[in-house]
Amino acid sequence: MKDAADALARDIQLFTALLAEVLREHSRKRVLVIVERLRDGFVTLRAEDDPELRAKLMKRIDGLDPQTLSEVIRAFNIYFGLVNTVEEVHAHLRRLAQVSAGGPLWIGSFDQAVRELKTDGLSPQQVQGLLDHLIYLPVFTAHPTEAKRRTILETFRRIFLIAQDLHKRRLNDEELEERLQAIMAEIQILWKTDEVRVHKPQVTDEVRQGLYFFRESLFDAVPEVYRNLERAVRRAYGPDTGLRVPSFIRFGSWIGGDRDGNPFVKPETTELAIRMHHELVLELHLDRVRGLLRRLSHSDTLCRPSPAFLDSLDADEDYWVDTMGQSLRRYTNEPYRRKLAIIRHRLEANLARVRARIAGNPDDRPAGYAEVSEFLADLYLIRDSLISHGDANAAAGPLQDLIRLAETFGFHLVHLDLRQESRRHTEAVTELFARQPGAPYYQAFSEDQKLVALGEAIAHPHPFVIDKGTLTPATRETIEVFEVIARMRAEISPDVFGAYVVSMTHSASHVMEVMLLARLAGLVGRDPSGWFCQIHVSPLFETIEDLGQIDRVMASLFDDPTYRALVKASGNQQEVMLGYSDSCKDGGILASAWKLYEAQKKVIALADDRGVSCRLFHGRGGTVGRGGGPTYEAILAQPVDTVHGQIKVTEQGEVLSYRYANPETARYELTLAISGLLKASRCLIEEPEPERRDYLAILDELARFGEEAYRDLVDETEGLLDYFYQVTPVDAIALLNIGSRPSHRQDADRSLASIRAIPWVFGWAQARHTLPAWYGLGRALERWRNNDVERLAKLQRMYQEWPFFRALLSNTQMSLFKAEMTIAREYLRLARDQGRARAIYDKIQAEYQRTLTQVLNVAGLHGLMEETPDLRSSLAGRNIYLDPLNHIQIAVLERYRREPSDEAREQWLDPLLRSINAIAGGMRNTG
Structure with missing residues (x-):
């Protein structure tokens, strides 16, 4: 372990030296000197606070011009990117070494998870039943879009590969020097590439950003994940048990579909996003088909393909001659190449059609494949035929990988979720009812009356007579979204969409209103054969109050005869979304975590009860x-x-690049999640241990105490929001070109309700408070303990025995570690009312200290993150550059806000935005 840590430290020193060399040669004359003096000065301060030294360092920063500051910040930012890359390389190499050693692998590996199933006595039949129920569905979102540009991600990918090569094989001196020069060349490119976007991204830019991870990483990672799980199953249960790993990984996206508060996501934007997904997945499938065409050169004079495969070739003869215009002699004796040439041509026809539509020139020629099942049928034929004449090894390589990819990504790539706030649907439905002769005012209905009216309208053959041209623009746009759903399902695949998410769901009618709008587009209704439903609606519960009444709303929905019929018609599955961000902003981390925990139990119990x-x-x-x-x-x-084989989870912002930019890391992250899903889903095949009622009761009290403490800060502390807006860079975050979404739901509304959860968390993190992640927990623990030794012992047992409580306190430790109250105090310079700001800071600082003490006592630790030393070391190492960055940000914010004119402020905007970007990279957080 020490050798690995030493090797990592050496590589970080090496990359730091290479960066210094680039700065020496290519930056302004003083930049490297300033970087090193600031770094060394703040390292000294961290060892022992010295107000005189701090003032001297701030004076140095205050004397720097905007351009020099921007270069200093860029140097720090590149350092963070290099450290992140080196850490990923070493983590990957450590995992390879463990695999090569042949022993048990890390906790969270497939090897560990499947061995545990075997050790616990689960039979192959039970394991197969578990595997057959799995669905893992990460959903990529764009709020905020990852702060790194794609070109920066590509450069770091090249550095990753070169750095890996430094360790994977022995290099002579000349080869080593070549690799170091190659790394330095990439760092030089980074130095001369602007990491900050000049313009705010459009939604289509965000879609392309999301597609990057599929093209560069996931199409390589996903087949290997399946292969590794198959190996783990074979090792544990043997090769002859017949255990089969189905394709259960799916991906979702909100990019181009999430219109809640984002005025730039239009119906046509969603349509374009779907076609961009379709285009990319066809391109990626085609790449692999071309590779197989070169590879599967079997001659029918040397092997005998299966009768089913040969029959398929005979059936394709007209397509080969008439559509493709090919000679009967081409690939005469190479049947697999002949089949793959047909597959390639069909995919190319699909690709030409979607490209024409993206370009606005609809191509009405028939697609090569009407649906992905036809493509898969051809691949299965090739696979089964190869196996039939003893070439199973040829079938198990790239061909099986392509089958896995087609089963996972289809022709749709991702299931695009759509999201809109409930108020928009209510307004549209109100207008539609109002335009019907003699109709009562919909908004005047009680909830029960609304459900009756909506149910009757959905069941009616012609619910409304409407002229879309006479509707208000907002209602017309809302209806057009559902028309896009119908159109894209018909054009590409029924799988192109995931769920329609209704944010701010307060009542059952909010879901039924969506069903009525879907009815107008022909997505739901009744025909002679009965009910049909081609849309899945997912209510989103995201405030403390809404989480508390989730059972009331869902019971009302499940008991509504029309809704129940629609759910049954769509597969009898209900998806319910839980909002972590807004609930935390609303009631604090403890109340949020507990309300979410309780909400899951309530809704699963309700669904089970209703079948x-x-x-x-x-x-x-x-x-x-x-x-x-x-x-x-x-x-x-x-x-x-509550985890019945399936879990769906958003992957946001910086998480996308940290988890998915490199296929090596993507494999690891997917493996961890799937292993967790396997273990959490054992309730499907065996009776789970009952929860401890005493633990539940304690958390109930803690959550109440925590919420009171948090609300005392955000609701009762005079001037708290002024403090937030003044001592954090939240005003500048809105100017940072990292996402298309506005930072507030309503312009000019600076209330807590209006500000989005992302800038709320982002702002506190930048100013090193990180309080949304821990505030109130210390007060709750202290109040419940009340200096009682036995109660402390009880909490310590909960920490050791209850995964929920352990995860809560472990995550809190990380947030406390990232907070720096000494640096947070320096941001008080930006407050207008120093006395009030100092009082608020003192209140926050006291709760920080209280939380630190209580968490360490309960966890039985001497210091934060003792149980995760590698992560602790990684975060601690970043502070040597984060500390000066925070002080630079304070100085720049002060100047930016002080300048009287827009023109004067403009010169400070560039270093300000770069400081936000760099601190986010150093903390590995953008919100």
């Missing part, structure tokens, strides 16, 4: 304050008997 399958959709952000944290631990921390 409906229920999948929970976890709207988790990258940071702890938005539900983030390690995925493996998070899945295991879910309530007992």
